[in-house]
């Protein structure tokens with residue numbers, strides 16, 4: 222899972238490639254590299270371990286002047302994150318960058334090693350390199366070589382190639398991993414997504430599965446998997462409209478937490494007719510809510526917790542049973558799905574490999590496919606029957622924050638629409654709920670005002686080795702989300718339980734060293750959660766209660782650190798309560814000096830299984 226770019230330019234292209242790669246670092250940052258051509262047509266390359274800034278420093282010290290380049294930012298799959306394993310991989314004839322996995326690389330590698338070819342890396346990519354190199358030795362024709370090699374590759378990949386002696390030729394290929402072509406003025410580009418190409422162009426063509434493309438300054442020729450020349454539409458990506466900077470914030474994550482009132486408001490405005498005070502979906506749904514008997518929701522990580530919250534909403538508001546599963550399980554468990562059912566896929570990136578595979582499974586089972594995605598041009602969006610976009614804007618921090626609250630917002634609107642259509646929600650009740658939903662951005666602004674206090678609580682919490690999160694109802698998936706957030710950016714071990722499950726095992730963990738974060742708005746389940754909290758207090762646990770004034774007051778515990786949020790309709794509390802949950806994790810990680818935006822071992826978009 223990596224980011225790739227290719228540029229045929231009229232200026233030094235390696236520096237431009239680094240500019241593009243900055244926008245792809247969300248896909249991985251274990252190492253990076255660029256390859257360009259020297260004035261006499263030789264392949265020159267620079268590679269560096271670690272973050273892109275290390276490569277940029279190398280390029281500063283040893284500039285590459287060629288007007289063609291490919292570049293790569295890596296999330297290690299095959300082989301450690303060393304310079305030897307960094308892309309581009311190159312022979313004297315060809316250099317390649319690769320995103321994805323070549324599944325048959327062992328067999329290909331064995332074939333070359335039998336012939337005495339030495340590999341210089343542990344990567345699967347190098348097998349592709351030698352295949353192309355061997356084909357080039359035979360024909361000397363890059364286009365022919367690629368056409369010959371692609372059918373031999375199994376797996377999901379996007380590839381970019383440059384060839385020595387060809388400063389006006391770039392070849393790209395896509396199978397199972399996204400690849401976009403960017404059209405400039407006498408310049409052409411390749412990129413894992415349109416955002417990478419935004420500094421240069423917003424006119425893009427998205428390649429389809431099995432496509433491969435030959436680029437020159439004069440234009441592109443796209444071939445499908447049968448090598449037939451095909452036309453693919455040019456579109457405006459709109460990616461250039463988004464500024465990708467931290468503003469006045471220290472980290473992207475801080476900025477993204479802070480901008481939630483705005484982006485949640487924007488998402489609400491998209492799905493709510495403010496004059497009528499009612500939900501108005503700006504799309505025609507290809508199914509009838511009344512004919513559905515079940516919804517299947519599939520997603521990964523934080524997006525799956527949004528799905529868990531939505532399960533409560535669909536079941537309570539629209540009386541529709543919902544099954545939620547993580548995509549990595551759903552895709553392989555051969556779930557029988559009822560004819561013409563609705564399958565919902567939730568994804569910030571729209572490129573998560575497991576979620577996409579789950580979507581394809583559900584499609585093959587005759588389901589209507591609805592996706593809730595933040596990137597409307599993504600693979601998941603493009604393969605869906607209907608797309609419900611979240612309008613969070615680009616999310617750069619690896620830890621998902623604003624995308625999560627926008628997913629919740631869009632799903633809440635969808636549940637209300639389902640309730641109205643199924644007659645389980647009256648018009649008056651819809652209007653009341655819509656008015657509570659519309660109040661959410663202002664409540665988030667209030668929640669953000671507690672940041673200084675939350676930071677203080679987080680500093681104390683950061684001393685712990687383990688943290689436990691508890692919640693009931695929709696606060697339970699939010700507890701799961703809180704534990705995930707803390708783990709991924711602070712590396713503190715955290716677990717979350719449904720509060721009622723505490724006595725079935727995890728209560729054994731409670732001692733005076735364990736902070737227990739209890740998420741409990743003053744809702745109909747509050748009393749039950751407080752009983753569980755008493756059980757923790759009785760055993761010396763250090764409780765941090767996130768609730769409203771009434772909830773904090775009624776808890777009546779002395780040992781308590783409280784985080785107070787405004788009073789609200791508890792139905793939509795998970796959207797607002799996300800704010801302190803995110804801030805706790807953020808400030809704990811900052812206190813520990815961790816790399817908040819790019820935590821170790823992770824990548825923003827997981828395009829491998």
Ligand code: M6R
Nearest residue numbers: 522523524568569570573620621
């Ligand atoms: O792009 P997606 O929403 O499909 O990504 C799903 C997960 O990989 C993602 O939510 C991950 O868990 C985040 N790092 C959580 O903060």
